[in-house]
Amino acid sequence: MNIIKKLCIVTIGVLLITISSNSTVRASEIGYSENTDEVILTIDEESSLAEEPLDAEENLEEIADADYELSEEEIDLDKYEIYVDEQGQVYYIEKKTADSDSESEKAIQENNEKNEKSNSAKKEKNKNQTEKPSYSEKDLRLLACLIYAEAGNQSYEGMLAVANVVLNRVKSPIFAHVNTIEEVIYDNKWGVQFSVIVKNSKTGKSILDKAFECYDTGKFPGKNPEAERKCMNRAIKAAKAALCGENNIGDFLYFRANNSSAASIKKKYDYKIIGDHIFYRTK
Structure with missing residues (x-):
């Protein structure tokens, strides 16, 4: 009986060891010694109760x-x-290194800056495209044609000065009775202010009327059409500049040809000579 009990105990032990190690043991591996009544557990060299796990x-x-x-x-x-x-x-x-992280952050920052500049440029472009000029096409036509009629043979500076005489009168309290470019050009309260508006008795057209025709059609019937076209383009440029605030004569309100008749003006008034014209104001 003692032997049977021992066999049972050993068998249960083997089963427990087998389950825990996921190994199998053959029946031939269990025996006992007749002399000592001891149960003997032998393990075949080809099998193991537990495998050593790999690192x-x-x-x-x-x-x-x-x-x-x-x-x-x-x-x-x-x-x-x-x-x-x-x-x-x-x-x-x-693995990411500190250098790669730094380069990545730098690339992202440069890309963001590039996008910001691109967006700013687009906004500025859209603003310029949508921003309307502070003057009308009518005002530009009137002023450019007056410049062409009065100073068509003068330099850009001379044309710009003529334009500013007109604009100065629009703002001056001395000419309070005129408030627009058109009113200044056709003003005759104290007599005709600009001789180019006087109509020819034979043709019924003034020098200014002819300038309007050239401006509207782009055709110049003179002896040198190409030179006259360049003069008109220069007059348009001067008119636009003056309308946008460019001023080279300050608050002068008058101008005339700089000839012998201008001698008295030089004695009485502040003046500035540009090309063939003298621009002046009362002291």
């Missing part, structure tokens, strides 16, 4: 070698992070 890092390297056939030199554990998914698939992820 985790060695296991990953073995899997990597089996799946990707990489050499140890190719798997730099200082350079790569190892990730194994649930199916045992091994992935090597390159």
Whole structure:
């Protein structure tokens, strides 16, 4: 009976060891000694009760070698992070360095700055495209044609000065009875202010009327059409500049040809000579 009890105890022990180690033991491995009544447990050399687990890092390297056939030199554990998914698939992820992070942040910052500049340029372009001029086409036509009629043979500076005489009168309290460019040009309260508006008795047209025709049609019937076209373009440029605030004569309100008749003006008034014209104001 003692032998049977011992056999039962040993058998139960073996079963427990077998379950915990996931190993199997053959029946021939269990016996007992007749002389000592001791149960003898023998293990075949070809089997083991428990397998020694592999080191985790060695296991990953073995899997990597089996799946990707990489050499140890190719798997730099200082350079790569190892990730194994649930199916045992091994992935090597390159570790980020401080330099790479810095370069990445620098690239992102440069890209953001580039986008900001691009957006600013687009906004400025859209603003310029949508911003309406502070003058009308009618005012530009009137002023450019008056400049062409009065100072068509003068320099750009001379044309700009004529334009500003007109605009100064629009704003001056001395000419309070006129408030627009058109009113200034056709003003005759104290007599005709600009002789170019006087109509020819034979043709019924004034010099200013002819300038309007050239402006509207782009045709110049004179002896040198190309030169006259350039003069008109210069007059338009001067008119636009004056309408946008460019001023080269201050608050002068008058001008006339700089000839012998202008001698008295030089004695009585402040003046400025530009080309063939003298521009002046009362002291």
